[in-house]
Amino acid sequence: MPHTSRPLRKLGFLTIGLYDEDDPGRGHESTLQLIELGERLGFDSAWVRHRHLQYGISSPVAVLAAATQRTRRIELGTAVTPLGWENPLRLAEDLATVDVLSGGRLNPGVSVGPPMFYDRVKDALYPQTAEAEDFGYGRVERLLDLVRGEPATGAGGREGFEVFSDRVQPHSPGLGSRMWYGGASLRSARWAGEHGMNLLTSSVVKAEGPEEGPADFATVQLSHIRAFRAAHPDGEDARVSQGLVVIPTDSASPEQRARYERYAAERLPRTAVPQGPGRMMFAPDLVGTSEVIAERLQAHAAFREVDEVAFALPFTFEHRDYEQILTDIATKLAPALGRRSGT
Known part of the structure; x- marks a missing residue:
């Protein structure tokens, strides 16, 4: 099988960490256990x-x-934090703190835009300023400046017995270079490149052009990756991570295999044409043996342009399913994609 033009260098996974409302601790513990398993699997x-x-x-x-205290090597990221829910200064403090605790392993991914269902949540989220909030790229720029150590105020110095800093504390050198933008549009990809961020591209992109324009997911995603790198100071070396839904079945039971296939089939119709006024395009979920999935990825135009992935775990599955999927990704799919253990 031919290798990608960019050999797979970094292998990652993404989870949303579902839980039962009556027992939230179990779901959060499951997420932490999966992160620990991911580290053990490489x-x-x-x-x-x-x-x-x-x-x-x-x-x-x-x-x-919590994961920083239960792992030693694996990098930890958010994919993504919607900044419409966040105060950039407070978020910068939290991110820097976790990065320090992790020993420099945090990879924060962010996005902009109004919070989902804003009309429903705005009075609870911004009761006094809902109509004045700016959810544009400026919110990311504020966060980037603060994370990178730019002054937050001009009020540093000593007040009595207390000492104050002009910039966010703790300051974690290197965190600024590990900031990612989750972009689904050509405009966002270019903006992220111009501002020296890394790019997270997922199984959702925005179709560009007129209604009769191209409706091929891989081609659209490829155009975003190339536009990002063209705008980035690092050019072809700028980091891009792709996050498709991948479900290998090598060690799955017959019951698991059938359930995975039903899951993908139920979601397949939305991939046929761009959806809604935003013309959002969805990539099909990839289900099958690692050999079959590897062949499909090798034929994916955008996958051939990346050397990092954060394969998304499907929603609503059980912990044992995620263990099987992660194990097959690490031990079967990654080698089929040309990744050697420890690289």
């Missing part, structure tokens, strides 16, 4: 996604703080 990174006012991880930074 994954390079583990990512968690925000789920606000849902039964998934609402505070990935807190969960990753």
